[in-house]
Amino acid sequence: MDQHIKPVALEKAYRLLNHGPTVLVSASHGGVENVMSAAWSCALDFAPPKVTVVLDKATATRPLVEKSGWFALQVPNMAQLQLTYDVGHTSANDAPDKLARFGVGLFRADGYDVPLVKGSSAWLICKVLPEPRNEQVYDLFIGEVVAAYADERVFQNGHWAFENAGPEWRSLHYIAGGNFYAIGDAVVANTN
Amino acid sequence: MDQHIKPVALEKAYRLLNHGPTVLVSASHGGVENVMSAAWSCALDFAPPKVTVVLDKATATRPLVEKSGWFALQVPNMAQLQLTYDVGHTSANDAPDKLARFGVGLFRADGYDVPLVKGSSAWLICKVLPEPRNEQVYDLFIGEVVAAYADERVFQNGHWAFENAGPEWRSLHYIAGGNFYAIGDAVVANTN
Numbered sequence: 119m120d121q122h123i124k125p126v127a128l129e130k131a132y133r134l135l136n137h138g139p140t141v142l143v144s145a146s147h148g149g150v151e152n153v154m155s156a157a158w159s160c161a162l163d164f165a166p167p168k169v170t171v172v173l174d175k176a177t178a179t180r181p182l183v184e185k186s187g188w189f190a191l192q193v194p195n196m197a198q199l200q201l202t203y204d205v206g207h208t209s210a211n212d213a214p215d216k217l218a219r220f221g222v223g224l225f226r227a228d229g230y231d232v233p234l235v236k237g238s239s240a241w242l243i244c245k246v247l248p249e250p251r252n253e254q255v256y257d258l259f260i261g262e263v264v265a266a267y268a269d270e271r272v273f274q275n276g277h278w279a280f281e282n283a284g285p286e287w288r289s290l291h292y293i294a295g296g297n298f299y300a301i302g303d304a305v306v307a308n309t310n
Numbered sequence: 311m312d313q314h315i316k317p318v319a320l321e322k323a324y325r326l327l328n329h330g331p332t333v334l335v336s337a338s339h340g341g342v343e344n345v346m347s348a349a350w351s352c353a354l355d356f357a358p359p360k361v362t363v364v365l366d367k368a369t370a371t372r373p374l375v376e377k378s379g380w381f382a383l384q385v386p387n388m389a390q391l392q393l394t395y396d397v398g399h400t401s402a403n404d405a406p407d408k409l410a411r412f413g414v415g416l417f418r419a420d421g422y423d424v425p426l427v428k429g430s431s432a433w434l435i436c437k438v439l440p441e442p443r444n445e446q447v448y449d450l451f452i453g454e455v456v457a458a459y460a461d462e463r464v465f466q467n468g469h470w471a472f473e474n475a476g477p478e479w480r481s482l483h484y485i486a487g488g489n490f491y492a493i494g495d496a497v498v499a500n501t502n
Binding site for chain 1: 325328329330331332349350351352353354355360362364388391392394395396399441443444448449450452469470472480482483484485486487488489490491492493494495496497498499500501
């Protein structure tokens with residue numbers, strides 16, 4: 119793994135998603151790897167950390183998740199703006215060379231077979247907690263986070279450090295069409 | 311209702327939550343009203359629009375949602391930063407005067423009994439779709455959005471307009487402690 123990628127303590131993994139970024143969802147099965155973007159992903163629990171993600175039945179990534187029982191969420195950044203749009207708007211069902219076409223590089227973390235997207239800001243490796251009704255009725259998948267990592271250039275000591283990193287590290291928050299917002303300024307409420 | 315509050319077409323209601331803001335959750339039952347904040351809320355479907363929200367069993371708002379079958383999500387803004395922190399960190403179980411103490415003003419939309427928080431940027435009125443297993447095992451509630459509204463000063467023609475509104479209108483994205491991020495700059499991917 120890149121020297122800047124550091125493990126994140128599982129009890130702080132929720133912080134990687136807490137601010138509501140659009141994520142990249144990756145999975146593999148039987149030698150097939152794929153990546154899609156998802157705006158509808160959310161933290162679900164602290165310990166053990168759990169997440170939700172909506173995977174439409176039309177996506178090519180969903181069957182890889184269903185068959186393998188694993189997926190990863192990654193928090194992409196401004197440097198991945200076009201990649202994040204592209205992998206969300208072209209399906210591998212239509213473009214089998216999707217990952218190569220959009221320059222999506224993959225790597226593995228030791229001990230896990232789920233593919234991870236190079237150049238992201240954070241990664242959460244998740245084991246599916248099967249909930250057939252949610253999956254069928256709502257396209258809603260629940261995963262337990264079993265390992266988490268972040269790039270130390272933007273996540274330090276259990277905290278995002280967008281304000282100390284370059285603009286290329288800002289997380290992406292999708293709206294519609296090609297329109298996103300980047301995350302903005304840190305603001306602090308009085309905790310007394 | 312305030313003259314600036316305009317209905318949002320239901321097919322565009324998902325856009326109010328798509329960028330992952332922390333929300334305020336409001337509900338009432340038997341003359342008791344309450345409001346809490348929640349970072350773990352997410353769009354779930356386009357049409358009819360559905361949402362998820364995690365409501366811990368220790369919260370005072372959850373029984374109001376369970377008993378009434380209704381809740382509202384509101385998208386708070388920078389002008390509500392302290393309010394958003396406060397209603398998320400003090401329970402009405404400990405402070406029955408919570409809403410008065412933190413200056414939370416409520417209003418109603420015509421035709422709905424669920425209380426709405428004044429001064430927010432957007433409101434989604436939701437009817438609970440009962441899913442007992444999700445609620446018990448994961449504290450996860452699913453709602454169908456039956457009406458949505460936004461303040462035209464920050465949401466116009468079906469689109470957020472943070473870049474054209476003052477900084478007090480920026481949405482809030484909670485991390486931990488008193489730490490939030492405000493939403494930042496609009497960024498656009500090439501859709502060709």
